[in-house]
Amino acid sequence: MSDTSTVNTESAFKDQKQKMAISARNINVVYATPTGDIPAVRDVDIDLPKGSITGIIGESGSGKSTLIMAIMNAVTKPGKITSGSVILNGENDILQLSSEKQRKIRGKEIGFVFQAAQNSLNPLRRIGQQILDLGRAHEVNDLRELIKYAKRLLIRLGLDADRVLASYQHELSGGMRQRVGIMFSLVLNANIVFLDESTTALDMLSQASVLEIIRELQKEKNLTIAFVSHDIGVIADLSERIEIFYAGEIVEEGKTSEVLASPKHPYTKGLIKAIPKISGDIDAAEPLKGSSPDYRTFKQKGCLFYDRCPIRTNSCQDSRPELNITNRDHKVACFRVGANDRD
C-alpha cells in the first residue's frame, strides 16, 4: 500500500518536473571582494514552465542578471556559484555538466539576448559572418540553410534581411541591434530564451514593436522565455508569471495579473505606486522611500527591505521572512502580509 503511494507521488513529481523547462533550486551566488564575500543571489528557487513567459523585476544591483547567469552556469569571476542545482527539461543539471556540454547547450537549447546588444556583437565582422561562426561552433552541417533560416527570422523581425547580413554592428540602430540579438538567440532553434533588459535602451514605439514580435514568436514556437527588467510596465505587459526580486532574494511571485491587482509585499506595492500611469489618478503616484540596496544591505540579519518598509515592526529586524504561499501559487516573503500601510 505504502509502496504504490510512493510510486504515485514519484511519478507525479516526475510529471511536474517535465513541465518545467528550467527548474532551479537553492541557488547561491557570491562575489568575492577583498573585504569578504558579498552574497548577490541567496537561496533562490525558480521554475520556468515550458511555453510560458516569466518576468523577473529588480532594481539595478539587485542581482537579477547574476541569477540568469547562474542559471546558465555562466557567472564570471569574481562571482562564484556556491550551491544549487539547475535542472534543464527535467534531465540534466547544468551546474554539473562538463564545460564542453554546457557550451553546446548554450545556443542550441538556451538562447540569450544581452542588455547592450552592441557589446555582444563582434564589431569587426559582418552579421552574416557571425552567424556562420555560430554555426561552425555548434557543428551545423548545412550552413547555407542556416543563413536562409536567419534571413527568414530577420524578415519576421521586420528587418531588411540582406542589408542586415551584410552590415557591421555600427551600421545598425539600437532597435535593429536588439532584433539582431533576438535572431541570434533563436537561429539554432533554442527553446528557452533569456532576455536581459532587452528593451531598456529603446524608444517607446520600437519597444512596443519588439515586445509584439517576442509575443508572436513565443506563441508560434512555444518558447520558454525569461524576461529580466527593472521596468515593471514592460514586464506587466509581456509576462504571464512575475518574480519580484529584491537584494538577491525573491520577495513575491505569482500570476502577473494577480500580483499586480493585489500585491502583498510592501516592496511590490511601493513599486506599483511609484510608476506614473496613463490611467487612474496621477497624483496617487508616490515615490519609493529610501535608496536602492547596496553591499551593506546584505549584512542585515532580518528582512532586507526593513529600512524602506512602511509597515515594519521591530521583530522584522530579527529574522528573515521566507517565501510562503498566500493564495494558490501566489507566494510572498513578508511577516506583515495584510498589515495596513497607514499604521
Add this chain to the structure above:
Amino acid sequence: MIEIKNLQKFFQIKAKFSNHKTVHAVRNVNLAIPSGGALCLIGESGCGKTTIGRMLCGMENPSSGSIIIDGQDISKLKRGARAKLLQKVQLIHQDPYQALNPTHTIEQMMKATLKKMAKQKKKDADWIRQRMDELLKLVGLDPETILFKYPHMLSGGQRQRVIIARALTVEPEMLIADEVVSMIDVSLRLGILKLLRYLRERHNISILFITHDIASARYLGNDTELYVVYKGMVIERGRTERVIRSPQHPYTQALLSAMPILKGIEKPGKDRFVITSQFRQSEEEPRGCLFADRCPFKQSICDEKRPELVHKDDAYHACFFPKVRQVAAESI
C-alpha cells in the same frame, strides 16, 4: 515668460561623393511658457525635441524665428547681455553619468558656480557654504554625506539630483528637463519627477519637460499643455489629459498605444494599434504629410499635401482625417 515664434532649424550634413544634405530638424514651432508654468514635448528620438531645448538655452542658433525671454529677443542682444539673460534658462541633460566631472567632488563642483554668484552679489564665503547646503537639501540630499563624494560614488538618481542642484545655483527661472529620467531606474524616477514638480509649485520655476514617456509627462504637466512633435513639426497639442483621452492624430495614437499595459490593473484601449515600421529620416523632403509613410490610416491626399496645425475644439492637430480613437489604457 518665455516665447518661441516660428522657430526653424536646418542642419547641413556633409556627405562625401555626393551633394550636401539638409535635414529640417525643427519646423515652425510656436510655444509660450508663462513663469511658473510648464509644457511637455513628446516624441520619439530624432524628432527634434532636444534641438528645441538646445536652442532655447542658447546652445544652438536658430536658422530662423525668434526666442523671446522676458520680452527680449535673444538674437538681437549683444554677447554679454545675451549670456546674462540665458542664465535664467538652465538645461538638465539626459545622461547623469556624463554631465559631471569625474575628477571633482560635489563640493568643488557646487562651489565653482557659487563663487561667481557670490562675486556678482558681493557676498562672502559663508554665504557660499550656506547656499550650498540649502540647495542640496532642497533637492533631497544630505550635504554632510554628499559633499566630499566624487560622482562615481553616487547612484544615477543622486547624480541627477546633484545636477539639478547645480542648475539651481544660478537662480534660473526655467529648467529644461531633457529626458531626465530615462537613464534612471524605474523605482527612482518618480522621486526626480516629484522634485521637479515641487520646484515648480513652491519656487515658481517653470519647466520645459522633454520626454518620450507620456506617463511621466502626465505626472509633471497634468495641468498644462502637451505638444506632440514629429520630424520637427508639432502635429498635435492640447491639455495633457485631453490629448491622452481623446487623441486625434494617428501618431499621437501610436505613441499612446505603445505604452505597456499593466495586467491586472489596466485594460488596453479598444482602438489600440501597433506600428511596426521604424522611424526613418527621409532622403528627400516629402511633399505630403510627414507621417504618411508610417500612418495606417493614410489616404491618397496625404502624399500630396501637408496638413497644417489647425485649431478645433480647444485642441490643435495637423491631420486631414482627424478621428478620436480610444487607445490609452484604462484602469479596471
